[in-house]
Amino acid sequence: MRPILLQGHERSLTQIKFNAEGDLLFSCSKDHVINVWFTHNGERLGTYNGNNGTVWTVDVDPESRFMMSGAADNTLRLWSVQTGKNLFTWEFPTAVKRVAFNDDGTQVVCITEQRMGHQCAIRVFQINRDGDGTDQSTDPLYFFNPIGSKATVCAFTNVPNVIFTGHESGKVALFNVKSGEEVNNNERAHGEVVTDLQLSKDRTYCITSSKDKSARIHDTKTLQVIKTFSTETPLNSASFMPNRPYVLLGGGQEAMKVTTTSLRQGKFETRFWHKVFEEEIGRVKGHFGPINTIAVHPAGTCYASGGEDGFVRVHHFDDSYFKAKPYGDLDIDD
Template sequence: MRPILMKGHERPLTFLKYNRDGDLLFSCAKDHTPTVWFADNGERLGTYRGHNGAVWTCDVSRDSMRLITGSADQTVKLWNVETGAQLFTFNFDSPARSVDFSVGDKLAVITTDPFMELTSAIHVKRIARDPSQQTAESALVIKGPQGRINRAIWGPLNRTIISAGEDAIVRIWDSETGKLLKESDKETGHKKTVTSLSKAVDGSHFVTGSLDKSAKLWDSRTLTLIKTYLTERPVNAVTMSPLLDHVVLGGGQDASHVTTTDHRAGKFEAKFYDKILQEEIGGVKGHFGPINALAFNPDGKSFSSGGEDGYVRLHHFDPDYFNVKI
């Protein structure tokens, strides 16, 4: 499995997203330009210029027409995927940390960071079919959790919003009323900042990665803790294979310590775990900084990782991978 090295960003990667067909890969980085690549050969298709700060996340609509990006420049932008044209800009008073389209792409959930006097918040925006009809109004604003909310996604049937962040608690909110429905248990839950959250293709479960050196698998409906994956380093990124029962964790030592230790100490590998048995299967080395982003191609035959080192590495699995038995 020889990875394709995609060098296009000048700063650390922050997020990776495949479109539904699995032919396009969107990457966000701390440089200000989200980039789209051919998911097959890693060829760069184009960039989306307009942000004025680090871009933290993106999401792409089901029909691969629209791209939504959230940035530290306190805006969330809608783009035309094909032309790269900006369609709309939502302005906030603090950096936007995460964005996620709902089922049907009519709603988007956006989280904003605590900034100056402002606390963090979860915003729900209606996304108009026609960009000219788009308004900036929020359908719902949820406030409450302490510290940054690193990720918020839609629950089953858009009825709930699942969020997690610095306070290490995973929460489920009612997406209509904004009421808190469920909270993860302090005892069994994460002990440190939850850095990433990624849901299964069918939305039945999701996995969270945390700086407490573990990743956990939860039931999207009941918020029951199903599995825990223990690792040796802080987890910055998690993803699940849509094809096999595999979970991939990426992370590594804090970037500020990287220069003081050997590259082997940092553990910048993407680690594969058996989803059910919670056992480590293998690892993919290559990055020379912590892994910040991971994404699986929807066909389950390739995955990509983005690191603090500014590279995206695109891995197409060898046939052996599909025969791994433990």
């Protein structure tokens, strides 16, 4: 399984994302740049320039027509995937830390940072898909401040107007975006800050990673913890593997502590765990620093990891991976 090394960033990666078909991979980093790559060969298709700060987050709609980015220059930007043009920019008092489209690409939710007297805020914008996309409303459809611990990650669930959030204190919650009220929460989902949140294909369950060295699968309706994967290193990202009973976890010791640790002690591997048995089944090495973000191809044919070292590594699975029968003779489709 030889990785394709994507060298398009000068600083550490913050998030990577496949589009719905899986033929494109979007990457953003602290160097103010968003890149898009062809998945099959790692060729760079283009660059989205215009941000004046760290790009923290990126998401692409189901039709691969629009892409959203959130950055430390306090902007949320709408881009044309095809032309690379910045179609619209929303400005806020603080940095945008997370963006996510809903399942049909008509709405986007974003989290802005708690800084300089401003509270953490969650806003939902209606995306006008008519015309060329430049005619957008500057006002949010819904706006509220989550009470208590600030939100770090968010995503739409399969229930209309309900979003799933992860927080700095380690709690996960469900919010009704119309009223801004907390519908449900689990205060003890994690012991420390929730670093990543990725949904299953049907949005009925999700996986969160945390600095408390664990990743957990939650039911998105009841917030019940279904599975727990405990490691000995802080985790920055976690993802599901479609059509296979695996989850992928990535992390590693903090960058500032890494100078005192060797590569092996830093634990900079992508770790494969069995989704049902909660056992580690394999590791893939390669990065020279903590893994900050992991994304899996929607068809499960490959995965990509982005690290503190500024590299994105795309791993296409070998034939032996597809010939293995984790369910015995059963063929299970997600």
